[in-house]
Amino acid sequence: MNNKYAMDVKLLRVTKEGIDLVAEGARVSGVHLAQSARKIVELITDNDYSSVLEHIYFTMDISGISVALSRELLEHRIASHTGKSTRYKEEKGFEYYVPKELERKGREEGARIYMEAMKNANDAYTKLRELGVAREQARYVLPLALHTHYVLTINTRSLINFFMLRLCVRASPEIRELAMRMYKICLEEYPDIFSRIWCRGFTLGVCPENEARPDRCPFKKFLPKKREVKGKFERDARMIIEKELKGLVFTG
Numbered sequence: 115m116n117n118k119y120a121m122d123v124k125l126l127r128v129t130k131e132g133i134d135l136v137a138e139g140a141r142v143s144g145v146h147l148a149q150s151a152r153k154i155v156e157l158i159t160d161n162d163y164s165s166v167l168e169h170i171y172f173t174m175d176i177s178g179i180s181v182a183l184s185r186e187l188l189e190h191r192i193a194s195h196t197g198k199s200t201r202y203k204e205e206k207g208f209e210y211y212v213p214k215e216l217e218r219k220g221r222e223e224g225a226r227i228y229m230e231a232m233k234n235a236n237d238a239y240t241k242l243r244e245l246g247v248a249r250e251q252a253r254y255v256l257p258l259a260l261h262t263h264y265v266l267t268i269n270t271r272s273l274i275n276f277f278m279l280r281l282c283v284r285a286s287p288e289i290r291e292l293a294m295r296m297y298k299i300c301l302e303e304y305p306d307i308f309s310r311i312w313c314r315g316f317t318l319g320v321c322p323e324n325e326a327r328p329d330r331c332p333f334k335k336f337l338p339k340k341r342e343v344k345g346k347f348e349r350d351a352r353m354i355i356e357k358e359l360k361g362l363v364f365t366g
């Protein structure tokens with residue numbers, strides 16, 4: 115058994131010349147022909163005309179992550195997911211995730227209980243397999259900490275949504291670390307797009323987490339809450355909306 119920290123992300127494929135591709139798509143839809151491809155992509159990213167960004171795909175090989183994290187990843191439905199099978203792959207002596215919290219001073223007892231639980235799960239799995247129980251049944255004793263291996267294909271629009279949600283300090287530590295590793299790869303490939311993206315607060319200029327934003331948020335001091343900004347104009351804006359609705363004429 116091995117609890118060595120092992121998260122790793124490798125880029126398997128990425129759409130090449132994606133800036134030109136996105137700009138071509140945008141020009142078909144009506145964006146001014148004279149603008150450079152980079153300028154068009156900046157406009158699209160900033161103004162959230164993001165459907166053309168769907169033409170750029172990334173495929174990443176993600177290893178050394180827990181099954182718990184893989185479940186969170188699977189919540190991102192606008193992507194293609196392939197995960198290691200516990201039906202077809204043997205898990206005797208499995209590797210597993212250890213939360214960083216348990217490596218801190220003062221958490222020795224917690225760490226001991228955690229490691230013991232992993233050992234017990236491995237012993238149970240190994241015994242079941244030795245008794246001839248099939249992998250697809252023995253696997254139910256495996257923990258959420260079990261390391262898994264993943265291949266993810268995701269387009270840039272969906273990736274932006276992923277980063278906005280998972281780079282937030284409120285995301286769980288393991289998926290936030292994965293998001294950071296993926297972000298570094300994306301930033302290197304397409305800086306014109308990804309330098310404009312981080313958590314929702316940075317990307318939108320207001321934080322939709324409102325009061326849920328914890329003190330550890332590095333932007334808390336200067337990024338306004340969505341409620342603060344909206345609160346300033348909401349009543350007046352609502353009146354305008356009601357007026358518009360009153361004047362609405364249905365045809366057909």
Ligand SMILES: Cc1cc2nc3c(=O)[nH]c(=O)nc-3n(C[C@H](O)[C@H](O)[C@H](O)COP(=O)(O)OP(=O)(O)OC[C@H]3O[C@@H](n4cnc5c(N)ncnc54)[C@H](O)[C@@H]3O)c2cc1C
Pocket residue numbers: 189190191192193272275279280282284285286
């Ligand atoms: C801090 C944090 C806490 C969370 N806590 C919980 C929790 O307690 N419980 C929990 O279950 N999940 C939780 N989640 C997961 C979250 O609810 C989403 O399931 C996850 O982040 C995937 O986001 P998404 O739906 O935007 O992504 P995707 O599934 O990739 O969807 C992308 C976008 O497509 C659109 N879309 C996709 N499917 C539909 C649909 N069926 N109908 C309409 N529009 C659709 C939406 O605009 C969506 O934003 C949490 C996430 C975060 C970041």
